[in-house]
Amino acid sequence: MILDIIEKRRAVFPVQYNNNPISEEELNTILQAANWAPTHRRTEPWRFKVFHSDTARKGLSEFLGKMYQEITDPISETKLQKTMDKPLQSGCVMAICMQRDPKESVPEWEEVAATAMAVQNMWLTARSLGIGCYWSSPALKDHIGKHIELPEGEKCLGFFYMGKFDGELPEGVRKSTIAEKTVWV
Structure with a gap:
């Protein structure tokens, strides 16, 4: 049942990923699911830049490291290393982008x-x-257009890190029940 998958969805971070590859077939299935999201006036604004190959992920790692050093003061060597490690620990990274409707119809x-x-x-x-997946939206996302082409009106909303993982994930918790967040009128 879909509710079971929803309740078991967790952020799984790159440090938790194992080295098992994600196939192109799996990635295409995931992207196909994205394409069926609701969209007002059928603008379908989602765009994804896929860094799947070792070369692409290494290039992203180097770019993020360089940009971190350019825009950060003072530089944290620990943060720099984590920033560069994430793409290398992942089986795939996708830049999550949004293409603004040129007509601004919505x-x-x-x-x-x-x-x-x-x-x-x-x-x-x-x-x-x-x-496992993790959506990160660091300030570095605003500079991705220096590494890959972004058409006019498209902007990056973050990075979607993905990887296979071992073991069980923790149970989910919520601070309050849905009844506490709902008013029946």
Whole structure:
């Protein structure tokens, strides 16, 4: 049941990933799920830049390290190393991007929300395939256009780190029940 997958979805971080590869077939299944997210006026604003090969992930690692050093003061060597390690620890990294409708037929927040729903579809599908994920939105995302081409009106909302992992994930918790967050009118 879908509720079971939703309740078991967790952030799984790159340091938790094992070295088992993610296949292109698995990635295409995950991307196909993204494409079925709700979208007002069918703008379908989600865009993904896939860093799957060792070469692509290494290039991303080097770029993020260079950008971190350029925009950060003071530099934390620990943070720099973690920033560079994440793509290398991952089986795949996707830049989560949003293409603004040139006609601006819907408010921008709706396009960001539609992209977030596409990511939720990806996250749930990945979970069903035994792939862990983590959405990170560091300041470095704002500079990705220096590493890869972003068409006019497209912006990066973060990075989706993915990898296979061993073991069980912790049980989920919520601070309050849905009844405490709901008003029946």
